Every structure is written in C-alpha cells, then in structure tokens.
Amino acid sequence: MEKLINDFSFGLFFWQAIILLVLILLLVKFAWKPIMESITAREEGIRDAIASAETARKEMLNLKADNQRLLDEARAERDTMLKEAREIKEKMIADAKSEAQIQGAKMIEQAKATIEGEKNAALAELKTQVSGLSLEIAEKLLKGELSNKASQTVLVEKMLDEVKLN
Amino acid sequence: MVITKQPVRLLLTAFVGLLSVVAMANPVTDSAQVKVDTAHVAAEATHTAAEHEVKALTPEEEKKEKVTAFIEHHLQDSHDFTFFSDEKEGKHYGFSLPVILLDNGLKIFSSSKFHHGEEVAEVDGNYYKLYHGKIYKTDATGTITYDEHHHPTNAKPLDFSITKNVFSLLIVSAILLFMFTSLAKSYKKGPVPTGFGRVLEPLILFIRDEVAIPNIGEKKYRKFMGYLLTVFFLIWLLNLLGMTPLGINVTGNIAVTVCLAIFTYIITQFSANKDYWGHIFWMPGVPVPMKIILAPIEVLGTLTKPFALLIRLFANITAGHVVIMSLIAMIFVGKNLAADLPISLGLTLFISIIELLVAFLQAFIFTMLSSLFIGMAVQDHHHDDHEHYDGHDFVDNSIV
Numbered sequence: 044m045e046k047l048i049n050d051f052s053f054g055l056f057f058w059q060a061i062i063l064l065v066l067i068l069l070l071v072k073f074a075w076k077p078i079m080e081s082i083t084a085r086e087e088g089i090r091d092a093i094a095s096a097e098t099a100r101k102e103m104l105n106l107k108a109d110n111q112r113l114l115d116e117a118r119a120e121r122d123t124m125l126k127e128a129r130e131i132k133e134k135m136i137a138d139a140k141s142e143a144q145i146q147g148a149k150m151i152e153q154a155k156a157t158i159e160g161e162k163n164a165a166l167a168e169l170k171t172q173v174s175g176l177s178l179e180i181a182e183k184l185l186k187g188e189l190s191n192k193a194s195q196t197v198l199v200e201k202m203l204d205e206v207k208l209n
Numbered sequence: 210m211v212i213t214k215q216p217v218r219l220l221l222t223a224f225v226g227l228l229s230v231v232a233m234a235n236p237v238t239d240s241a242q243v244k245v246d247t248a249h250v251a252a253e254a255t256h257t258a259a260e261h262e263v264k265a266l267t268p269e270e271e272k273k274e275k276v277t278a279f280i281e282h283h284l285q286d287s288h289d290f291t292f293f294s295d296e297k298e299g300k301h302y303g304f305s306l307p308v309i310l311l312d313n314g315l316k317i318f319s320s321s322k323f324h325h326g327e328e329v330a331e332v333d334g335n336y337y338k339l340y341h342g343k344i345y346k347t348d349a350t351g352t353i354t355y356d357e358h359h360h361p362t363n364a365k366p367l368d369f370s371i372t373k374n375v376f377s378l379l380i381v382s383a384i385l386l387f388m389f390t391s392l393a394k395s396y397k398k399g400p401v402p403t404g405f406g407r408v409l410e411p412l413i414l415f416i417r418d419e420v421a422i423p424n425i426g427e428k429k430y431r432k433f434m435g436y437l438l439t440v441f442f443l444i445w446l447l448n449l450l451g452m453t454p455l456g457i458n459v460t461g462n463i464a465v466t467v468c469l470a471i472f473t474y475i476i477t478q479f480s481a482n483k484d485y486w487g488h489i490f491w492m493p494g495v496p497v498p499m500k501i502i503l504a505p506i507e508v509l510g511t512l513t514k515p516f517a518l519l520i521r522l523f524a525n526i527t528a529g530h531v532v533i534m535s536l537i538a539m540i541f542v543g544k545n546l547a548a549d550l551p552i553s554l555g556l557t558l559f560i561s562i563i564e565l566l567v568a569f570l571q572a573f574i575f576t577m578l579s580s581l582f583i584g585m586a587v588q589d590h591h592h593d594d595h596e597h598y599d600g601h602d603f604v605d606n607s608i609v
Contacts, residue, residue: 055464056464058378062378069386
C-alpha cells in the first residue's frame, strides 16, 4: 500500500483527468452524438419501413378487394347493358315489322283502289267506244239499207236472225 | 441486479472472477518471491553503498536484479520514451519527452537533460536529478540524501511532465478521436458504415444494448453513453497497446485508474436521485436504530465501489505485465537455454492470449460496473421488491 501511494503520480493524475475530460467532451460532440443519432435514426427508419411495408401490404389487399368489387360491378353493368340492348333490338325489329306490315297493307289497299278506278275508267271508255261504234255501224247500215230495198230486207232479216240467235 | 437475473452474465462474471485467480493470484506469489529477492538485493546494495565497499554479486544474482529492475522500471511511468537500450554502449533508443516542473515558477525542459537519470539537469540555476523515475531537487553534484527506509529526503518539485503515460494517453486519445469521428462521418454517406466502421459499430451497439440499457434503463441511458463508450474504448485500446512491444503500461498505473474511478464516482453521485440518497442515509423498511447503523456503512459503500473498480483494473493489468515480462525473463535468468526457451515462449504465448481477453474484459467490466453504479443511482425504486433488490445488490458486490 505504501508503495502504491508512493507510485501515485499527481502529475499523471492531473493530465489524465484533463485528457479524459477533453476526450469525453470531444468524442461526445464529434463522435458519440452523431453516431448514436445516426444509429437511432437508422433503427427508427427500419422500424418505420417495416411498419409501412405492413400497411402497404394491407392497402394492397384492400385495393385488390376493391378492384375485384369494381370488376364485378363492371361485369354486372355490362351484362345488364347487353341485355337491354338485346331487348331494344328485338323491340325495334318487332316495331319495324308491324310498321312494315301496316304500311304494306296500306299500299296494297291503295293499289287495289287504284286498280279498281282504272278498271272502271277503262270499262267506261270501252262502253263509250262500243256505243259509238254501234251507232256508226247502225248509221252505215241504215244508210245502206235505205238506198237499196232488197238489201234492206236482207239486212233486217239477218239482223233478226242474229237477234234470234242471241 | 441485472447480472444475477441473467445467468449468462453471471457465468461470465464468475469466469472473470476465476480468471483473476488463474492469471493473477499465482503470479502474485511469484512476483512476491521476486520482490523479496529484490528487497534483499536492494537492502544489500544500500548496505554496500553505505559502507562504501564494493561487494561483488554473483552473475546470477546480478541478472536477477537486473530483470527485476527492468520489470519495475517498465511498470512505472518514465520521463522519456525508450523502445530498447544497448547496455554495453550505454545507448537508449527512443525519444525524450518534455519535463514540466512547478518549482518557483514553471520550468520546462527536455528530459534528454537527465541522460536517463545518469546526469544532473541544470535549469535556471536549479539542479534536478531523476531517481527511480521521480524528479528530486538536488545540488550541482547530484547528492541525494536518504532516510532510514532508504527513501530520498530531497525536495520533490511538483511534476507535471508529459511523461510516457501522458504521451501514450494523448496518442490513444488522438486515435480514438480519429476512429470515431471518421465513423461518425461515414454515416453521412449512408445508413451503414463502411470499412473499419463495420467493426466499431457492433461494439458501440454492444455497449448500448448489453451494458447501458440493461443497467441504467431505456429512459435514462442516453445521457451516460458518452462517458461509458469513451471509457470502454480508452481502457481497451490502452490495454491492447500495453500488450505491444511499445512497452507502455497506462492502465496498470494507479494514478490513471484512480482518475477513471473518480470520474465514475462523480458521475454516479451527481446523477443520483432522491431514492438513492434515501437508501444511503435513511434506509427505508428497517427499524430506526438500524437506519443509524446502516447510514455510515452505506456511505462507505459508495466509496468502496469505485475503489474496487480502480484496484481491479490496476491489479489485473499490472499482474498481466509482470507475468508476461517474468516469463520472457526466464530466458535470460535460466541456466539451460534449450529447455527454458520453449517453456518461456509457450507460456508467454498462452498468457498473452489470456491477456488479450483480459484487456477486453477489464474494459468491459469497468464499463459494466460503472453503468451498474450509475444505474443504481438513477433508477426508480419499486417499493414492492425492496428486499429482493437489496439481496441482489449484496450478491453483486460479493461476486465482482
């Protein structure tokens, strides 16, 4: 113990205290503080990254479900639209058909009426022409008969025959 | 309390305790043996010196004396940095360090003036002589007077020299500053350090996660990290440099460990909360007479903790140095070189490996116990487990 006390060098103690104090202060300022902060920041970064990855995963799942739902909705909508379109098409076809039938019938009716009219006109004209011809014939005959007695009689007889025949 | 809760750490601590038995206790008897020899030789030497007779020592004794002197010289601080010496030519290879004395004003001169203690240095009309690593004021002829215990009675000026240990401390501090500021800078480039920082970062995390947080607590540890990290790396690096042939022995110097322990003590006392002082001066849960008896014991307890801290570090490192140097010295002292050489080298290698472990462990234990003491001072006590806590506290002290 006496040797230990004898060995104790106050100068060394003094310098050691100063060096240690300065070393602690310098290291704290220039090394430990930035190092600890960096390490803590990194660890927090890792923790955050893991947490955000987890939330991203959850969001992804949600998104997937959403997408699926949207897809289903779209599909259903498409189906109804197709169905409606089909119905409209069929209705249009049916409408067109009935319209066409009505129109056709109408046209046929008109055509019939026209034909009837024409026919009547033609008949009337024919009648006039026939009566005209008959008159002319009668005129000519009368002229011929009246000029020749014999022939008149023949004619009358012939006509009478004809009438009998009729 | 943390140690005992975790069996691994308990084992580790027990191992360390046993280690000191292996690495220290046995050699201590050895070195004691050597010391006895030394004392004997020294006494003889003084005797002869006093009687002005030249009594020749046998060559073997002379060698032993030289080895002991060399080891003792190594363990002590010195005023110059000598790597090795050539005894025959009286040459010393190394460099001188500045001597700063406070003796009627500041005296600054190079230690080369002492010529390794062989000459008297004259500065501003004052004469100084180096004797056994200490500077004494003397006269022009360098007379040194002794008392009956062979201690010099000359006046000792206050010595603030930049000694070998101070110089080593400065170098180590510079290395530490360089290492960790570059690590701090490497974080600016990216979140993960590159190069040597990859080695340093796990150590910092180790101190934080295994030492500071379990002992001090998640909430309060941040404040003390600077001290704990600095002390850990400083002690470790100094221990490791002590293992190199540079021949420095900083952590094996009592003044250095005293300073470290005082820092821990001051930090502990100044960060202590009301609970801590309450437990020291007015122990809760015991009868009043016991409180009065316990108070001085507890006050003493606060002092013995850092005292154990300083002695542990000093003793372990000094013992390691003594053992290794003694084992190497076997080569020179032994009679049969062929037999002694392999034994000496083998044992030195073995002890060196243990010392490498001790270098880390002592740094770790110093940091660990510092954080434990700080943790005890700052922690919030839960009154439910008082008995529990105090029991463990006692166990902790007895183990380490």
